[in-house]
Amino acid sequence: MTRYLLGRLSVFIIAVFLLTVFSFSLNYLFPGDPITNMSGIRSFQSSYPLMVELRGGDQNLAIQYLSYLQHLFAGDWGLSLSNGTPVFADGIQHFMASIELILLALLVAVFFGLPLGVFAASRFRQRSDQTVISLAMVGYSIPVFWLAQLMILLFAIKLGWFPITGQINPLYGVEPQTGSILIDVFLSDSEYKAAALQDALNHIVLPVIILAIMPMMLLLRLMRNATQEMLQKPFVKAARARGLNEFRVLVKHAIPNAVQSVLQQTTLIFSLLLTNSIVVESIFNWPGMGNWLIRSIFERDYPTIQAAVLMFAFVILFFNLLVELYHGWRFPIVRHEQYATR
């Protein structure tokens, strides 16, 4: 396990190193002054010479890179070129807003996707299986932006149940502290917390459902196939031969084994969520990372573009690492396949 752990960690560190090299070189690839692109301080501002000195602007690239790393790890990611606020603090708020959305969507996807998958597998090739699986096919294929338009038309315009922009009605006066709206409502000193919370929940329903649909359908299909595969295995036959009823066969034998192979796809689902969150956030004006990235691109706000790209990539790398470590720890077969160790 130690060897596996170290192996994974070193791959992660190398990837992060390459990532920082890439984001560092972005400062030179973007148009304009590299020091401005890093720090958000323009050359006519009085603090510019100090910035050049601090970031090693008059020294060679290696030293500049080292000082870039220093600033990066110290959380000094420069100032936004569009509104002059510290990029790192902004980024954390947007990150929290995105993660809130993504985790809730993941929860919804798992909560509905896995049971439906098992259900379909247990009715393999029957009418209900075919219905579920064709619905899953439709749900997986429908583009997120189109689905969002349809849902908005039905639930927001025709029925008027849900609002369509932002995290909460601004009149509640809940100012962002962490960025995650449900936490912010609890932290706020509003007299109307209960009403504010309900309003925030109303705002989050549509984006979460729309974001959850695609991974849910993917999970459903993966789970159905994995469970079905398990049900063909000799040990299931043996279990049946021992006289276990079909329910116990599913719950005790097929599902635990099927879940393992599905869980290995979690990284895929997570990156799917992250990509789709950009679209969903733009449609619903959700102040998350996707929205942040798109806006910074429009405004040529180089420090922010860089930060958003860095955060996106880091989140994916980090999540992959976690999933791999979990697999290595939980399922020894993974370690054996790679290193033949215990």
Added chain:
Amino acid sequence: MIKAYANVAVIAAAFLSGCQSDEPEPAPLANGIIYCSEGNPASFNPQLVTSGTTVDATAAQLYDRLIDYDAEQQKFVPALAKRWETLDNGTRYRFHLREGVKFHTTSYFQPSRELTAEDVRFSFNRWLDETSLYHQVGGSYPFFRATGLDQLINKVVKIDKMTVDIVLNNADSSFLANLATDFAVILSAEYAQQLLIEERPGQIDALPIGTGPYRFESYRKDVLIRYSRHPGYWREGPGIEHLVYSITPNANKRMLKLVTGECDIIPYPLVSELQALNRDQLIVTDEVSPNVSFWAFNTEKEPFDDPLVRQALSHAINREAIIQTIYDGNAELAQSILPPTSWAYDDRGIQYQYDPEKAKRLLKEAGHSNLNINIWAMPVQRVYNPNARRMAELMQSDLAQIGVSASIVSYEWNTFRRRLSRGEHDTVLIGWYADNADPDNFFRPLLSCAAVATGGNRANWCHPGFDQLLYSAIATTVPEERKALYQSAQHLLNQQQPLLPIAHSKRFQAQQKNISGVELPPYGGINFRLATKDTAEEESQ
């Protein structure tokens, strides 16, 4: 089993009904209005800008002016100055300030005194006096430069604690109109002094202090501006506690947010979609705003130096069709360069009818056949002209009917204006949006000989008689005399026809039915001073 299903149904119903707003609204929502504005303000001080978005966001909400303009009665009314008098043959104006006007108390500033002459002097010197400490803070003052107010005013003198004199270099009857605009706001001198001591003078335009009906709370770029009611406001204030500007640049999204109730009021709704709105809950208001789109002939070029040719071409254009097609009928046919809301408007002049036969006859009379001209169509949308290129295409076919072939020219907007001021065009489709209520604002910047030099006169039309009329009109302060002079000016314009006025477009606003008191004055930005939200009506629905 059936019982279990029934329970699920009850829970589901409870959840869904919870999402709808059957119960009375919680207090923050009942006491607040959300205005979905179309963009970020460039600053919180309207002195620094000319952009309508910034004016809408700041001027009438945060600040007051010395005097206000009442568009209904078409006269100036007291605001921070409770009365004023004209001295020294119209070159000195004396303003007596109102007592007991309180500045905003906020987390970043606690005023120790009420409004005095010092604040007025500071506010004017900010843009007037290049040696004042705050002049360099925040850059330029485009409105005052464009109207020449910084040249007109000689100095601002404090007479006593509550009296201020403004001394002009020469008499100018459009002076008061410029003072009543959204740009001539009064700031707090005490706040400016405090910021100087704290060594961050730039904050004066970012964290504003004024005397207006609302005070500033917070601003997040691209997200919102938060204002709350100014409790010590000197005159009748709003019936709401909070005002939020939710920044929504996308016009489709603004419409959707209005329908879902996330916006109480939106500016610039999509004109083509207005029919689709539910009129039971929403109201659409419109206002003929002081703008005009026109077709200007370059009178320095052959054959447009001949008034007969200009008249002929004017008769050839079917303006009714243009208004239906380009403006979806949401504009008024322009009979004069002045909009009908102006007090100097005169519609007794020659009105240009669509008459191709007459156009042909006039053209023959002028001795032209097979004329080739170009029409410059501006590449951007403006309130006064939503689609100049399409308009040019319509005119192209109109002109073809009288045997004139026209080609359409367009460049990138800045290039377009640069080449235009060099006079490279034959004819151009462009327009004008007035800053203040004075008719002078439609004539001098557009058609005087001086404007030929600055490039504002798109017709390059310099008529000494016409100029004489304009200058006599601003030299007198007697309204009847001025009106008569402007009417002669409009007559002369109609005969000479250096340009063909096309349309005065309307400015639209859509809102929920339970909001009232939100004014869209013809001159200047939206005004929330008397805004109220009627929640009783909503409960009964």
